[in-house]
Amino acid sequence: MPDVPLLEVRDLVKQFSARPGGRRTVTAVDGVAFDLRPGETLGLVGESGSGKSTIGKLVTRLLRPDRGEIRLAGRDISTLSGRAMRPFRRDVQLVFQDPYSSLNPRHTVGDILGTALRVHDTVPRSQVAHRIRELLGQVGLDPAHAGRYPHEFSGGQRQRIGIARALAVGPRLIVADEPVSALDVSIQAQVMNLLEDLRAELGLAFLFISHDLAVVRHFCDRVAVLYMGRIVEIGAREQIYADPRHPYTQTLMAAVPDIAWLRGGSPRRIRVPSASPVAAEAGAQRSGCRFRARCPVAAPVCASSEPALTLRAGGHRAACHIR
Template identity: 60%
Template structure:
């Protein structure tokens, strides 16, 4: 396989970035919550219920770094990304960008921050307006934020197209004239147009062919290295996250259940859910404490976010669950055997798996 079709592994924070600087984090998410009310027929006297899509997510991101949010579909990853960019207004919690809480700013107050926090959507087909040319799609944010002089828009559009690996002369074409991978590059160019400091990449390669996925991932890696952009990378593909992200947060049913560096999460996962996810990813090889070709099979379905289990939300599918798991919610905190920066929300967290119980 050619280099263009192979994801380049990131062994450390790119040179020139400030991800490891001792200063304050660029982005801080604190106890973020998003509850969606459920509409019910009026006059029936029913108690109003909510979908607890995200329930108390916290993490930090430094300039130039990359945080991976992983988990099953419906765990709240994308909702978290949309709150960070304020496409959704959080029910509660804080989103601190350079020390300013933007979680509940009004639109006029929020506008200066929209430049700095951009998003690349999962579906490159629905995220681009089919009635607009590529030039119009990319130049719209330039006009909105007054970033180029009149008459210079086309030059900037062509510069951005070239930066993402597309032919600058194709600026007058429409999205339906491009492939899926090319459309995603257009979406990336649109995000780059306003020179952001943080990009939320919401499963940016999941809708693409495998060979194209590697090319787009390599492009994102180049942008991170060359421009110092920080990424919140949302994905269910653990292999992609392992290659791209410095830090990883594992989500389950609206909460982060384990968080740490790439080496900690993939080398010594402590939470049973993390161990189960990694055991199901064939391209990751053996994880510590799990023999080759062994897979942890979770029983039961993911509970409803309308009425999540008491205590630990994972307990209904966990082979380690005991009485305390139903009555006391475990805190996301370092354990006695953890290395610095590694935290898990489990009463019985440990970096080894009892396969007799786990696969029973």
């Protein structure tokens, strides 16, 4: 795998107004940094509200960051205007969570794919129809169905159409935001196998956003764990799942349904206060470790200073004073 990153994110910050027109702001992404190399898959995991989807929108420049750098193939795209961003849109594409609302119901599948091809001028107009058929076949759909509308397809088929649309312009990076969470379990497996095949065939890099730890473990090379807008742990898949170092990561792993008790064992559980991240933030989390109000091993030092994301063995990084 090449050593030169395809995507470099440095000190990324994004804030939103807590109320329309109000002065109080909520920091959704707070100093996030990571690299992504060509052909690599990085999973972003964490609770709802941790900032995963916001990072995806920042990387695709659907949102403009308040601070930080987003370097794509060495060029900072974080401050580019809409017109200047157009050449980079081909390199970064998004697969949305909801295959029902992400496709225009008034357009046929051929129109949906053809629009992407014509806007980015990726193939001569005389070859657009051929390319549409090729894309449908590539994602496992019948090319003869290009004249159908989205409502004539199942949920899994619609997500395949969304993947075909992302592939249409020949991207190098795909941001997949919960791409299988709205699908049945059996269909999830089919779509994930399709993404794995496309990754191997086309050399695609993925920023994969998901709540499903089993899917992330199957698909991703590395995993970044987010809590309240910050990365608290990042490392290779084997490191994160076999030896999680941050108490929050351990909590996530322990929350996965465990049937050990059916076999006579004791289910692994780590009990933490049930307060949500937003509630914890409101409870005097102005300094120190932002997980300390829920952490089972918190110490006085956790209240006085925020732990840095420090390097452990094998490139594994964790932000914890205790572990």
